[in-house]
Amino acid sequence: GPIPAEIGGLKSIDFLDLSGNRLTGPIPASIRNCSQLQMVNLSNNTLSDAIPDSLSLITRLQVLDLSLNRLAGPIPGNFGKLASMNKLVLNGNSLTGPIPTSLGQCSNLELLDLSTNQLTGSIPDDLCLIEGLDIALNLSRNALTGPIPAKISAFSKLSVLDLSYNMLDGSLTPLAGLENLVTLNVSNNNFTGYLPDTKLFRQLSASDLAGNQGLCTHGGDVCFVTLDANGRPIMMVEAESRRVHKLKLAIALLITATVAMVLGMIGVIRARRMGGKGGEDDDYEMGGEMSWPWQFTPFQKLSFSVDQVVRSLVDANVVGKGCSGVVYRVQMDNGEAIAVKKLWPTSASAGKLAAKEDCNSSRVRDSFSAEVRTLGSIRHKNIVRFLGCCWNKSTRLLMYDYMGNGSLGGLLHERTGFSLEWDLRYQIVLGAAQGLAYLHHDCVPPIVHRDIKANNILIGLDFEAYIADFGLAKLVEDGDLARSSNTLAGSYGYIAPGRYPNRNPPFGCCSERQ
The missing domain is CATH 1.20.5 (Single alpha-helices involved in coiled-coils or other helix-helix interfaces)
Known part of the structure; x- marks a missing residue:
């Protein structure tokens, strides 16, 4: 049903998250009365009509996510008044018209995602005034035209830029100055000329450049023209002087x-x-189809690319396995180490079906993206930092800070010749309790861990506690099990028989150390 107009009476509310429901109708204009709002998440519903101009009156708004709805009409021109905004996510709607130049006044914006709409016109020069934009700019899958603004070099801190599937033209030379980019996709446009001779462009895959007739490497030998029937790039030799x-x-x-x-x-x-x-099952279970195109969503300022991560997912880097997946220690070229969790598929049959049917696969990716976006907004000193996620048709990867001291379980049971002092144990337990209290009472929506144990409490260099694997229960469950157990507390590896509504409770992960 619709969002009631009476919601405007919640004048002291700070966070509003109605994502992932079946809400219909327009966004009520009365929401402007919720003047204390800092975060509004209405994503993954079926909301329609235009985005109300009244949202610009909520001047304290920092995060606005209206993605994956049926919103139409233009992006309100007065959004430039939202000076505190740091994340604006409007992808997956039917928005039309040009990108408002007033967005350049959102000086605190770190992430802007306007992808998969029907926006027209050129990329405005004023958009390049947001010098603090450092996480991602995604304008893909629209109908944008014209060249890339020369002022785009002002995005000196930007990590991810996606301009694919538009009708942009001209040269890619303005992108040469974006030295901090780790992910770039300009495929399926009308770009021409030579690629800039920079480290980033030398490392780009052909799929990130495909579909641009006349866009060639230096020397004119290779041009990136189109994709074949299997979605793979065709590279063609087009030097007319060749015999x-x-x-x-x-x-x-x-x-x-x-x-x-x-x-x-x-x-x-x-x-x-x-x-x-x-065997087929092992190859699928470990996500063997690593050549499919990747979707990448960063939640922090990153200095590495998806390709660097994927290349390091080898058996020698495995540091643990659990109910939710395999954990790898990945060492980057700059010496930075991160932890990468490759989630198990929800089920072999569901995964193979998703790999065959684009419609179902799209719904799975949208659902996964919405879930991890919620996890990416979590900030607490006792919760391990979620860096970002990437996924394709068969594989889902979550990236976190790597903790060199391992887990509390490892310190207590596996490390020989080491004794954890009682004052440190108290400090760790207190930190873990504070992290859990944040998940239960301060997150919107609240998150019940459902698998809290010593192995899921990571230990920092100063023996501070960090809760890991938060929110993963919903990502690894599927079907009737998820719908029937999403209100039950406790581990998804063991649920007390009296609490489980069916005859046979699941004991699939009880072999792990509890």
């Missing part, structure tokens, strides 16, 4: 290399199966 036999030679070499690679892959797969390590 025909040169082209035939290149094709022959490509065929030879492809045949050799296929034969090598077959040999590796057969060797793994003979060693008892292969």
